[in-house]
Amino acid sequence: QVQLVESGGGLVQAGGSLRLSCTASGRTFSWYVMGWFRQAPGREREIVAAISRTGDSIYSADSVKGRFTISRDNAKNTAYLQMNSLKPEDTAVYFCAADAAPLRVALSPSEYRYWGQGTQVTVSS
Numbered sequence: 001q002v003q004l005v006e007s008g009g010g011l012v013q014a015g016g017s018l019r020l021s022c023t024a025s026g027r028t029f030s031w032y033v034m035g036w037f038r039q040a041p042g043r044e045r046e047i048v049a050a051i052s053r054t055g056d057s058i059y060s061a062d063s064v065k066g067r068f069t070i071s072r073d074n075a076k077n078t079a080y081l082q083m084n085s086l087k088p089e090d091t092a093v094y095f096c097a098a099d100a101a102p103l104r105v106a107l108s109p110s111e112y113r114y115w116g117q118g119t120q121v122t123v124s125s
Contacts, residue, residue: 002026002114004096009119012086016123020081022096022116029077030054033102035112036070036081038092038121048094049081050105057104064090086123093118 008020022034035050049070050059058070069082079096097112106112 002032002098004098004114004116006094006096006116006119009094009121011122011124014086014088014123014125016086017082017084018086018121020083020094020119022079024077024098030074031100032098033100033104033106034072034079035097035106037095037097037109039095040092045095045109047107050107051079052104059105059107083121088123088125090121091123092121094121
């Protein structure tokens with residue numbers, strides 16, 4: 001079992017930047033495919049970005065492509081989501097997720113077994 005803790009959320013003005021971190025404990029971090037999801041009030045949880053075990057395969061949703069970057073540091077047991085050029089529509093609770101089963105990257109919430117508690121990101125206009 002792996003435990004995930006997100007940090008780095010907060011309030012930022014439109015056009016600003018934030019970096020989210022997801023630190024894992026409990027098992028070998030490099031075994032796990034990692035994903036970042038977000039959920040706004042009244043909306044379903046959606047994929048933001050995902051990264052393979054070694055970082056050689058990455059997916060970014062069209063809505064964040066060119067603005068958000070997912071990365072990982074297996075030596076630090078941490079995944080990151082660098083968010084630039086933030087927009088009010090990026091406001092949501094952001095979750096990191098992990099699973100050992102997928103071969104490369106996983107895009108559906110149902111593919112992830114382990115989840116962090118979430119961190120709020122609010123972008124003001």
